[in-house]
Amino acid sequence: MTEYAIEARDVAVTYADGTEAVRDVDLLVETGEFFGFLGPNGAGKTTLIKTLVTLLHPTDGTVTVNGFDAVAEPQSVRATVGYMAQETSIDPELTARENLRFACDAYGVSRAKRGNRIDELLELVELTDVADKVADDFSGGMKKRLDAATALVHRPPLVFLDEPTTGLDPAARNRLWEYFQRINDEGTTVFLTTQYLEEADQLCDRLSVIQDGAVVADGTPETLKRRVGGEILAVELAEPAERERAVAVARDESLFAEGATIEPTESGLAVTARDARTRGTDLLVALRDADIGVVGFDVRAPTLDDVFLAVTGERTEAAAADDGDVQAEAVSNGGDAREATMTDDGETGAAADANGVSR
Amino acid sequence: MSVQTDDRYGGSFARDVWTTFVRWTIKSVRNPFVLVVSLVQPIIFLVLFTQVFGGVATSALEGVTYETYLVPAIVIQVALVAAATSGIGLVNDIENGMFEKTLVSPMNRVAVFVGKTLAEVVRIIAQVTIVLSLGVVLGAEIATGLTGAVAIAGICVLFSVWFTAFSNVLAVVTRDEESTIIGANLLQLPLLFVSSAFLPLAALPTWIQTVATFNPITYGVDATRAVMLGEDTMTVIDVTRFGGMWDTLVPAIVVLVGLALAFGSVAIYAISRAASADVQ
Numbered sequence: 001m002t003e004y005a006i007e008a009r010d011v012a013v014t015y016a017d018g019t020e021a022v023r024d025v026d027l028l029v030e031t032g033e034f035f036g037f038l039g040p041n042g043a044g045k046t047t048l049i050k051t052l053v054t055l056l057h058p059t060d061g062t063v064t065v066n067g068f069d070a071v072a073e074p075q076s077v078r079a080t081v082g083y084m085a086q087e088t089s090i091d092p093e094l095t096a097r098e099n100l101r102f103a104c105d106a107y108g109v110s111r112a113k114r115g116n117r118i119d120e121l122l123e124l125v126e127l128t129d130v131a132d133k134v135a136d137d138f139s140g141g142m143k144k145r146l147d148a149a150t151a152l153v154h155r156p157p158l159v160f161l162d163e164p165t166t167g168l169d170p171a172a173r174n175r176l177w178e179y180f181q182r183i184n185d186e187g188t189t190v191f192l193t194t195q196y197l198e199e200a201d202q203l204c205d206r207l208s209v210i211q212d213g214a215v216v217a218d219g220t221p222e223t224l225k226r227r228v229g230g231e232i233l234a235v236e237l238a239e240p241a242e243r244e245r246a247v248a249v250a251r252d253e254s255l256f257a258e259g260a261t262i263e264p265t266e267s268g269l270a271v272t273a274r275d276a277r278t279r280g281t282d283l284l285v286a287l288r289d290a291d292i293g294v295v296g297f298d299v300r301a302p303t304l305d306d307v308f309l310a311v312t313g314e315r316t317e318a319a320a321a322d323d324g325d326v327q328a329e330a331v332s333n334g335g336d337a338r339e340a341t342m343t344d345d346g347e348t349g350a351a352a353d354a355n356g357v358s359r
Numbered sequence: 360m361s362v363q364t365d366d367r368y369g370g371s372f373a374r375d376v377w378t379t380f381v382r383w384t385i386k387s388v389r390n391p392f393v394l395v396v397s398l399v400q401p402i403i404f405l406v407l408f409t410q411v412f413g414g415v416a417t418s419a420l421e422g423v424t425y426e427t428y429l430v431p432a433i434v435i436q437v438a439l440v441a442a443a444t445s446g447i448g449l450v451n452d453i454e455n456g457m458f459e460k461t462l463v464s465p466m467n468r469v470a471v472f473v474g475k476t477l478a479e480v481v482r483i484i485a486q487v488t489i490v491l492s493l494g495v496v497l498g499a500e501i502a503t504g505l506t507g508a509v510a511i512a513g514i515c516v517l518f519s520v521w522f523t524a525f526s527n528v529l530a531v532v533t534r535d536e537e538s539t540i541i542g543a544n545l546l547q548l549p550l551l552f553v554s555s556a557f558l559p560l561a562a563l564p565t566w567i568q569t570v571a572t573f574n575p576i577t578y579g580v581d582a583t584r585a586v587m588l589g590e591d592t593m594t595v596i597d598v599t600r601f602g603g604m605w606d607t608l609v610p611a612i613v614v615l616v617g618l619a620l621a622f623g624s625v626a627i628y629a630i631s632r633a634a635s636a637d638v639q
Contacts (some may be wrong), residue, residue, distance in 0.1 A: 093389055108374075
């Protein structure tokens with residue numbers, strides 16, 4: 001029988017003001033999985049994660065985490081999960097070491113093990129040199145790293161990461177990914193929410209896409225990509241103004257197999273089709289015959305960005321305009337980078353495992 | 360798939376209290392504002408009032424120096440400032456995520472509350488001790504001696520409860536540091552002036568005498584002053600059955616306990632609502 005780290009059934013969360021932040025969400029995360037929860041800002045990701053870590057009560061449905069009912073046994077859930085909130089959560093008036101010591105004590109790490117574990121975690125997140133400096137003086141990235149370390153002091157079998165890399169520079173993000181991958185390899189179940197499709201693609205075994213409080217797609221990154229319906233051919237025109245005519249050419253010549261989507265883009269047009277790669281040259285010829293100049297040409301496999309557009313776009317045509325806004329927002333949010341560097345909890349888990357003696 | 364969970368939580372109530380107490384004590388020792396700067400205004404009051412009004416006031420008081428008369432009011436002021444800091448600490452915790460971090464940890468929530476409060480009590484006692492010593496240096500006399508000094512600190516702690524609760528409610532309602540600071544400090548001076556703190560009520564206009572009857576500060580100051588002078592100092596309620604300073608202490612303590620329970624319940628309700636409902 002499969003063991004589930006998270007088992008949520010028909011979960012709904014309605015705020016006091018009547019906002020339905022999450023509705024009818026079914027979620028099964030197997031022990032050991034790296035699970036991604038993907039969605040734009042305001043889609044309900046944080047509400048769901050807060051429900052799973054017992055900060056919010058579900059209005060409806062059942063939530064079981066690590067085998068404990070989140071409503072009936074919140075204490076047991078809290079003791080067996082690590083949670084890294086979206087906003088960096090550390091005490092700025094304490095040093096890095098004191099922050100970790102507080103976390104150890106809060107999670108009941110025995111005094112005998114505390115010292116070693118703190119040292120290992122500090123090393124892991126590369127804060128050993130500043131261990132006894134007050135966290136207020138840290139850069140955003142260092143604070144984020146410290147926060148990550150505090151979420152792992154008790155070596156939880158399940159870790160919740162709520163947009164852990166938002167605002168990080170690419171190098172810091174990569175370092176953090178490596179680390180998350182490592183703790184997952186060691187058996188820790190990871191529940192990650194993100195707006196970065198690349199992040200989900202890179203890390204997650206399985207994904208759910210949430211929008212407006214409901215799960216709209218579910219599967220491995222590959223399955224989801226297949227849903228896009230083929231590869232994507234992007235053509236850049238010398239005169240973007242001619243894009244409508246180019247789209248007409250691409251459609252009229254019935255170049256592509258059935259089910260192809262042909263749409264104008266900012267600089268030209270994009271074709272999503274199963275035979276986009278093989279028929280691409282035919283399109284170029286057709287465009288030349290129509291006297292439309294082409295300056296760029298690119299065929300690529302679909303990314304999760306495309307999945308995201310496809311699943312969130314197809315859900316309700318009527319709300320397309322709405323969705324468009326949401327997507328645009330999601331993309332721009334994904335692109336922007338605040339600061340903060342986060343890291344690696346992998347070694348934490350590893351180091352901690354190495355000297356794990358029952359107390 | 361097994362991950363070792365040998366660290367599964369086994370903490371006790373006492374440990375949770377201690378963990379929280381340690382964090383807040385480190386914070387207040389480290390932050391110079393909390394321990395020292397918050398004493399500056401009461402000390403300025405103590406020094407300036409005794410120097411400026413001392414001569415005039417002493418003649419209006421019967422056989423008591425103004426230093427001795429004023430010190431009980433200043434220690435109450437210290438307790439007020441410290442109580443305001445409690446809410447500021449809570450709002451900081453909400454802002455920097457530590458409030459939520461605590462909620463998501465397996466720590467007992469009552470223990471967390473007790474631990475933070477204990478840290479504040481220790482701080483009030485330390486500050487009251489500093490101010491009392493300074494007062495003695497300036498010439499104030501504690502008629503009841505060392506026992507009296509301990510009692511004064513105890514009264515200050517009891518007195519601080521209602522205002523601590525008030526500043527904590529401000530914190531969870533506004534969730535904003537500036538609003539909490541302004542809200543908690545705005546009331547301090549007016550409340551002090553329309554009480555028995557600085558001059559005998561008999562010397563003040565009737566409307567202030569009326570307001571003072573309903574002002575918690577009057578009861579705090581009358582109680583500390585009764586211990587300081589070793590005699591009945593209360594003028595707002597006339598009690599005679601206990602004798603001496605107990606005629607002040609008993610009614611004052613009854614009022615302060617009542618206030619503590621009333622404000623405390625509101626604060627506990629507000630904080631637990633903030634903890635369980637919308638944490639955004």
